[in-house]
Amino acid sequence: MTKVATNLKLQAIVVGGSADEFVRNTMSLLEDCGIESVLCEDVYSAVGKLSAKKGASGVVIGRLGKLSREQGRFFHIASGNGFVCCCLVDKDLAGRRRQVMDAIETGAFVVAEPAEIEEVLAELLGGGGARSGEQKGSGKALTGIGSVVEKILTGGQDGPSGNDRTSKFLKSEFLTTKEELDALFGA
């Protein structure tokens, strides 16, 4: 793994159970990146941590199912506290349309592979943490992550893996709009 170059103080909150391999790997990745992190079992606990860290530049990482509790309200609270969310949706993508849209509308990153978390961190550390207002909100340009868009295009099925797969996170290539995502999900 390449150590992410840091030019910004970033804090992280990881939401999930400590038994979850994705959570353990993410905590480990954050440590390798020198990013201060805390583990919260659920979004309720995470909200308290967010409020305590208000004003800091941070990221909340967790599975989409965990972060989208309470009708996606957590994404708004995180965003309001200056944190950007990064959610993993590695299964049943087609069935989670509403949740994906809730996340993306608040400027969250949605990834379909755990490995993409590192790329999101690199983006955040290089680009100034939470996304600017013009990148968020309905009617504005929204960001889908490469593998997520790819999965949507393949009908929610897992795409090709390994070298065949376009897993490299290139935000600009997948910059899309809410309307376009609606069309993709509807397809």
Place this chain on the structure above:
Amino acid sequence: MGAADRPIYPGREGQGILLTGDISTAFFDADDIAAGGCEVCPNMLDAIDAAARKSFAAIGVVMSGTSGKLVSALRALRENCDARIVLLAQMSEEPRAMQLVGASYNGRSVADDYLICPVRFSALLTRISHFFVDTAVRDRLGGGAVGSAAVDAATEKKIRQLEKLATEDDLTGLKNRRYIWEFSRQIIERAKKEDRRVTLLVFDVDNLKHYNDLYGHPAGDEILKQVAVLIRRCCRNHDVVGRIGGDEFAVVFWDTAQRRAGGAQSERRSATADHPIEAISIAKRFVKELGDAELDLLGPEGKGVLAISGGLASFPRDGSTIEELFRQADKALLEAKRSGKNRIYLVGKPQSDISDID
């Protein structure tokens, strides 16, 4: 409500009260609450966020609609603020509210108290104020600037006594008829919405008049108390048990959220009668324990003489209202009596005693 009419909230100077959840289900005067300066967060996550940023004297949490996430949310509130937490429970949620108040988290109870709703907002203020009666705040509130919320410990104690008198049977300590009816009505409404089952057992003590006549009414009272202890011991914590008449008792068996989510075990039915097997098992255990009970007051005659006759009715199978369920269960009870007593009949299955069900 104008600023001058706003109540003086208990708590430290400048602290307010935060309410979370659908307050229209909890308060008769919900419309006036927001106008009165009380902060309201419909969503639990927003409430935790608000509580972490701002100091509140107390937080009222509407339990309805929170289901399984409530414990996690309450723990998060505890971690992030010092406010007192009062659960706003429907009658059917009282057993769970009691559990949460009794449960410990980091050396404190998960919630400080609960209130059965719907109530007026002033009732919550009264309940909250007793947390502060022993603090310097009491002096502020009691020193001539007493607001509607300020009550002393003696008043609070009286209120609790009145609540108890209104809902409990003083002889047995079980719930009274009024409570059983209201609880049943609420739990059936909830069962209709959430596709759950409710089972009602109505029973009375066989030959109580005989014991009263032979040994006197104090002996009859002792029998009723003994029956109450045994039925309560046999039931699950969340089942509601009451004495609804002289020697007549009722038990309301209902599915909690956890049991419903539990899958196959909670979905088991009696093969013969489509009644929940859990309720039948509990009733059978109760009948057995009753038969084994020793009643010293009755002397040599006091062992193995206690028996009951009952009727068991289930929602939605045997009725869609509490009146229908009671009518059906009473009918089955009478059939059990006519058939020789000491048995519990299932509604809709004439001569079907629960002891015949495996």
